[in-house]
Amino acid sequence: MRTIVCMKIVPRTEEVRFDPQTKTVDRSKAENEINQPDKNALEMALALKSKHGGDVILLAMGPPFFEAYLRLGIAMGADDAILLSDRAFAGADTYPTSYTIAAAIKRIGNYDLILCGEESSDASTGQVPPGIAEWLNIPQVTYATQLEINGNLARAKRTVKGGYEIVETQMPLLASAELGSNSPRFPDFRKKRWADKEFKVKVWTAADLEVDPNKIGGKGSHTIVEELVQLPKPSRRMLRITGSPEDKAALILQQVKEARGK
Amino acid sequence: MTPMVEAMQPEGFKGVFVYLEHSNGQLEGVSLEILGKAQELAGKLSTDVTGVILGSNVRDLAEEAVQFGANHVLIADSPELAQYTTDAFSNVLGALVKERKPEILLLGATHDGRDLAGRLAVRLNTGLTAHAVQVEVEENSKLLVCGVPGFGGNIVAMCKCPRSRPQMATVRPGIFPVPQRNSSRKGTLESVPVSIGQVRTKILERSVKEGVDITKAEVIVIAGRGAEAHLDEVRKLADSFGGAVGVTRPLADKELMPRDHQVGSTGCAVAPKIAIVFGASGAAHFVSGIREAKAVISINRDQSAPINAYADYIVTEDIATLLPALLKSSEKS
Numbered sequence: 001m002r003t004i005v006c007m008k009i010v011p012r013t014e015e016v017r018f019d020p021q022t023k024t025v026d027r028s029k030a031e032n033e034i035n036q037p038d039k040n041a042l043e044m045a046l047a048l049k050s051k052h053g054g055d056v057i058l059l060a061m062g063p064p065f066f067e068a069y070l071r072l073g074i075a076m077g078a079d080d081a082i083l084l085s086d087r088a089f090a091g092a093d094t095y096p097t098s099y100t101i102a103a104a105i106k107r108i109g110n111y112d113l114i115l116c117g118e119e120s121s122d123a124s125t126g127q128v129p130p131g132i133a134e135w136l137n138i139p140q141v142t143y144a145t146q147l148e149i150n151g152n153l154a155r156a157k158r159t160v161k162g163g164y165e166i167v168e169t170q171m172p173l174l175a176s177a178e179l180g181s182n183s184p185r186f187p188d189f190r191k192k193r194w195a196d197k198e199f200k201v202k203v204w205t206a207a208d209l210e211v212d213p214n215k216i217g218g219k220g221s222h223t224i225v226e227e228l229v230q231l232p233k234p235s236r237r238m239l240r241i242t243g244s245p246e247d248k249a250a251l252i253l254q255q256v257k258e259a260r261g262k
Numbered sequence: 263m264t265p266m267v268e269a270m271q272p273e274g275f276k277g278v279f280v281y282l283e284h285s286n287g288q289l290e291g292v293s294l295e296i297l298g299k300a301q302e303l304a305g306k307l308s309t310d311v312t313g314v315i316l317g318s319n320v321r322d323l324a325e326e327a328v329q330f331g332a333n334h335v336l337i338a339d340s341p342e343l344a345q346y347t348t349d350a351f352s353n354v355l356g357a358l359v360k361e362r363k364p365e366i367l368l369l370g371a372t373h374d375g376r377d378l379a380g381r382l383a384v385r386l387n388t389g390l391t392a393h394a395v396q397v398e399v400e401e402n403s404k405l406l407v408c409g410v411p412g413f414g415g416n417i418v419a420m421c422k423c424p425r426s427r428p429q430m431a432t433v434r435p436g437i438f439p440v441p442q443r444n445s446s447r448k449g450t451l452e453s454v455p456v457s458i459g460q461v462r463t464k465i466l467e468r469s470v471k472e473g474v475d476i477t478k479a480e481v482i483v484i485a486g487r488g489a490e491a492h493l494d495e496v497r498k499l500a501d502s503f504g505g506a507v508g509v510t511r512p513l514a515d516k517e518l519m520p521r522d523h524q525v526g527s528t529g530c531a532v533a534p535k536i537a538i539v540f541g542a543s544g545a546a547h548f549v550s551g552i553r554e555a556k557a558v559i560s561i562n563r564d565q566s567a568p569i570n571a572y573a574d575y576i577v578t579e580d581i582a583t584l585l586p587a588l589l590k591s592s593e594k595s
């Protein structure tokens with residue numbers, strides 16, 4: 001069984017600063033990390049691999065510094081890693097992103113399962129997983145919390161509003177893992193050392209893929225970001241309630257009562 | 263730059279389409295919220311609002327949609343649409359949109375709405391903006407402009423889709439008000455032919471609780487990591503107010519509460535009259551979820567917790583002490 005896990009490297013949200021003058025986002029001081037739900041997707045893939053065998057291939061699109069994070073994924077147990085890196089891919093919204101990743105998946109070939117995180121923590125659209133499934137014309141199960149394989153059948157538990165559903169489908173299948181759906185394993189220390197020294201991430205450019213140059217990167221994007229605005233911090237009164245616990249309780253209840261009366 | 267963009271705008275697309283999601287025989291709150299917003303957009307575009315409903319025996323819901331603001335409702339009725347599947351719904355809605363050519367298509371940013379929209383946007387070769395919190399028509403270009411929160415919800419990207427149609431967006435639940443229901447409103451209902459195509463997924467089981475929609479609660483009591491051990495008391499307190507319980511992400515990750523109760527950028531945005539927050543530190547992805555609360559009370563043991571800057575009332579107290587005191591006094595009153 002071959003599983004391809006799509007990964008994005010994202011800045012830690014709480015460390016991203018907004019410059020109101022230039023209206024741009026400063027990621028330079030933010031530490032980067034593997035997008036959290038993508039780690040859940042990788043854990044899902046590795047758990048299935050230990051049960052059913054096969055290989056797990058990591059796939060990411062972005063600048064060369066992503067390589068270090070892909071090696072981290074290798075140290076967690078993935079077998080191979082491919083980075084799609086080309087200036088021509090830059091400025092892509094979810095349409096060209098899903099198109100480019102799907103083209104890479106076609107080139108890898110022989111896949112049974114494509115796993116993604118439910119969404120990325122920076123843009124958090126969640127649109128790339130269903131987009132990839134559409135380009136590949138395969139079924140999709142988004143917001144999956146569990147995934148079992150039996151022969152050629154996949155059975156997934158999927159979160160829906162107010163509950164869940166159990167979905168069954170033939171492979172190949174694309175599933176997106178819900179954030180927090182499992183506890184991703186830690187990288188193996190010795191494997192990490194090996195990966196840092198010996199493992200070569202394959203880097204593919206646009207020339208390595210069968211893609212229409214007009215459908216990739218900023219050129220292929222249908223949406224444009226006109227500007228970034230920082231939402232004003234809501235103005236809050238920041239009054240301290242003091243006194244004994246009973247006093248505080250009484251004051252809190254009074255506030256609740258007043259607020260509801262309005 | 264702008265005139266060029268306008269010149270590129272495709273022609274022959276008209277009207278605002280609203281995908282009407284429903285479950286347990288009721289229209290989703292977010293679909294009603296979008297109907298209200300869509301009327302406003304349609305006014306600015308001198309066009310009208312078409313609801314699209316897919317399901318089995320959904321004529322009543324279509325009539326209801328008219329009362330909430332749809333001028334027309336297209337009904338795709340089939341037993342095979344009784345449950346949501348990506349294939350059936352994307353085939354039917356996709357074909358309908360290709361045929362009717364709306365300029366705008368809005369869907370609720372629910373699990374199923376996002377599942378459907380992401381797939382459909384690629385099929386329709388168009389742009390899609392995700393869980394918009396602002397939805398407007400631009401004065402000159404008449405383009406749809408959507409505000410999309412990113413980076414934990416504090417930064418909003420204003421997005422447009424100039425060169426392809428329909429301009430698609432999913433809209434975040436709980437942001438826009440539900441319009442006033444008017445039972446004397448008139449609209450047209452139209453049944454459309456349904457071609458389901460191949461459905462590759464089989465729903466073996468669907469378990470959906472008639473849960474409280476925390477985005478609609480007037481009072482919400484929220485437990486953060488510091489209140490993890492006191493969830494029962496938090497529930498009791500919420501009950502005593504007739505309110506809802508919310509949690510921060512770590513508690514939902516641990517499955518202490520269902521995701522529907524998670525407040526923040528990866529959960530729900532809530533807009534209660536008052537939010538009482540226990541033991542949350544004040545992470546950006548959480549506080550973006552309580553922006554629209556009229557008032558916020560924060561209870562934390564740490565007197566300098568970052569959450570303080572997002573609270574109207576700051577209480578520094580051990581939760582283990584304060585919760586019993588609160589429950590005691592709320593019983594009395």
